Amino acid sequence: MSTDLRLLSADGLDAHRDGLAALLLDAVADGASVGFLAAATRQEAAAWWASLRPSVADGSRLLWVARDGAGRVLGTVALVRESKPNGRHRAELVKLLVHRDARGAGLGRRLLTHAEDAARAAGLTLLLLDTQAGSPAEHLYRTAGWTPFGTVPGHAATPDGVLADTAHYYKQLRP
Template identity: 60%
Template sequence: MRTERLDAPQLLALAEELAQLLTDTVHDGASIGFLAPLDRAAAVAWWRERADGVDAGRLAVWAARDGGRVLGTVTLAFADKPNSRHRAELVKLMVHRDARGQGLGRALLTVAEDAAVAAGITLLHLDTETDSTAERLYDSAGWTRAGVIPDYAASPAGVLRPTTLYYKKLGAGVHAPTR
């Protein structure tokens, strides 16, 4: 399996494969911002819309592929305000059902954390559905729970669920990031 950071043209070229991963993740019940059933065309469009953010440096997207098939992805969303350029949000960590339980989620998380450090990011944050399998990953990877917000987002089935906020300090001090 190979994990690579995607530039905008690569993301556009892989939009169909990325959409398949997104629909699989949503249809399996992961609360990542979409309701089920997620239309494939809508998933492709969503990924294509990310290309501008990647091109502008606001997003960094990695895809894990086995051959041509995308089995996982993770994204860092960089803050754009001058007082918050030391932090980034970890978003859309997804692993295809067929690849779960093999360490891919941990590997993608490590790739994102290492890239954040290399970019001068000293603080990462994320939110995830409370009591989800993702929580176990973040807990075991040294992330700190900041709290729980009730009824934060709807599950793919449309049921309001609580969300746990996490953060991870990557280094000391605040300095200008290099992306």
């Protein structure tokens, strides 16, 4: 499956908001602990993406979207840069999502690698992320060279409301 990967501007975020909302709801329906419960609506998901507009506009959040040839959103990933002076060398990798229809073709790894390369190009030397402990995402992060550094028990609820552990990872970037 061929995909187009692009960095979104604030206007691009607006243009892709419905597709991003559908992607987020697909992840939630598949059980991903990504901040939303199973009862989340399309309007709530779209409003959450809209709330990111200021951080995308000011460049503190770099947000990429992967689309198929028909323009359907199949994946996304973002880097949120630290704004405090003592942490400007790092960012958090957030919302790496791949639609169920596009899984198994390497899109998640492509998004991850793209975000890491962009972080390097921006002069960042440290990336952080968290994910549900025991999730398939952990395999991706470990095989991509990320290092686990702790687990918080009962940190976040799964879409069905059950508290789950969250695993934290970091990756030191080399130029």
